[in-house]
Amino acid sequence: MAAVHQDIEALLSQSVQEGLLDDQFLQLIQLQDDSNPDFVSEVVELYFEDSASKIDTLEQRLREAAPSYSQVDALVHQFKGSSASFGAHTMAGLCVQLRDACHAHNQPACQALVTQLRASFAVLKGRLEQFMALEAQRKQLGGR
Template sequence: MELAFHKAQLNSLVQSMFDAGILDSQFSQIQALQDDENPAFIAEVISSFCHDAERIIIELNKHLYASDQSHQNVDFSKMDGCLHQLKGSSSSIGANRMKLACCDLREASDEKNKSRSLQALNIVTREYCRLRGQFQTFLQLERRILMIEASQK
């Protein structure tokens, strides 16, 4: 009974993330790769994504905020690689709103518009924080489910 309850909670959480546009179908494909031989697969993917995303967001902040006092000298070419990586990993895990926020930041960066880039980076950061919070809840539920299943064997 407890197992069914937690599985229903997990399914409800994921569905709410789909409904809000936070996740797309790519996440379902990743979930489908998890099996009994690798029950921690999705947790590993999420943890890796979060670690990389945080590192990249810190780098992007450095590139935008470490410019001179005139606030105009930003090396947008350095941002390009970071953005490419963050957008790619967001897309790979199915983080739809993160991916879209990265596209907006990329446009601002391509325009070499620091003000718009700062606004877009704030949105990327906000979307990441929202996603990370949802993923943390997801991982807690996954752990509970795995513990219950292990105790029933």
């Protein structure tokens, strides 16, 4: 049990040091308790679904010959907010850069940033899948 706890702590610490996650995610973890034992995994799953959908939509809109930068910017603004609230530090930072590129109507820069968002999301998703697997082990062992 102590080993699983240590693995979770090490994974989270590494993720914060690398800038993938920030204190906001650590605060989300604190909200999980016996009355809502699946809170974190539910929030993580929602973030996965929402993020994948937003990235797909951004890619589609930015492939258009004349993208609607106001629509792209509105979507990126939502994505930045959800990423910041979730604690996905790198993702939120990329969204800030993407909004700047939208405001400049710089389609190649926007497309490059969406590619970076997709790659960063893949790294974050992999890390959070490790976290959720460790959390499942912790629960099986009866720990909090």
